[in-house]
Amino acid sequence: MSGTKSIVHDQEQxxxxxxxxxxxxxxAEYSQEGNVRDFNHTVVDPAFRGQGLSKPLISEALLETKEAGLKIKASCSAVAAFVEKNPDFKELLA
Structure with a gap:
């Protein structure tokens, strides 16, 4: 069961x-202090688990953060593991 996927940056939340x-x-939730976004919580609804949604979600979040000229902190274990497996994103670490 794989439908149409889209990723939106909800800046208010x-x-x-x-x-x-x-x-x-x-x-993928974050808190921002200065020019650093601390990604501290990533959740995939149980009904959607096993569809490989966290990778594109985290990737898009980090790409948008990079485009905004910001750094990241990976308090969330899923984000930390993603950065570890994708060394191109290590330069974003604050």
């Missing part, structure tokens, strides 16, 4: 949200 067929499937 300080999080990136992934939608599958217009349903919220998960999010």
């Amino acid at each position: 300080s999080r990136f949200v992934i939608y599958v067929d217009d349903q919220e499937a998960g999010f």
Whole structure:
């Protein structure tokens, strides 16, 4: 079951949200201090687990953060593991 995926930056809620067929499937939450976004919580709804949604979600969140000229802190274990497996993002670490 794989529907249409989209990722939206919800700046008011300080999080990136992934939608599958217009349903919220998960999010990567952050807090921002100065020019550093601390990604501290990533959740994929149990109904959507096993579809590989966290990778594109985290990737898009980090790419948008990079484009904004910001650094990251990876307090969330999922984000830390993603950065570890994708060394291109290590330069973003504050």
